[in-house]
Amino acid sequence: NAGVTQTPKFQVLKTGQSMTLQCAQDMNHNSMYWYRQDPGMGLRLIYYSASEGTTDKGEVPNGYNVSRLNKREFSLRLESAAPSQTSVYFCASSETHLNQPQHFGDGTRLSIL
């Protein structure tokens, strides 16, 4: 039982490049989330998907798009990467979106040069 799996673990991009961060969960959870973690800022929600077929903006959505491909998979896309998007990105999932524990993946460390 792998839980929440994120790929890649590390990535270096040049400004203006695009890329997609992948996330998959095998816990049959309905809700999935994307966070970014910056030093001294805690975890901030980028986008979430309360259930398959729905996505909504979180606290810091600008510069990102998401796709809930199916119940298992939730991807995060950077269309035109900027240095301000250098961060550690975490995907998480929970059974539902209401007052349930969120389980995190190992993260993707992304550097934009």
Next chain:
Amino acid sequence: GENVEQHPSTLSVQEGDSAVIKCTYSDSASNYFPWYKQELGKRPQLIIDIRSNVGEKKDQRIAVTLNKTAKHFSLHITETQPEDSAVYFCAAIGAGSYQLTFGKGTKLSVIP
């Protein structure tokens, strides 16, 4: 929206002593309060959570207390061990909201 303040930002304790981390929240309708532990370079891991209908919850050396009137909740770690050294995050979610709001974290160092 919800605002969560966490104190202190750093905490050093001697092995065997207790550690207390406090959080306040702004939305009086918030009803779910998890705590996460994050070791260096690792994922945040849920260590304990509490819902608004409960005032205290305990799991071995870890306990969380909730004061809804004052809108604050605290993490208590007793008999600290070096492996308790990590960054701890509190979080809160408001009623009707899908968004878990995190505090900025407390770096706990347990000195052998």
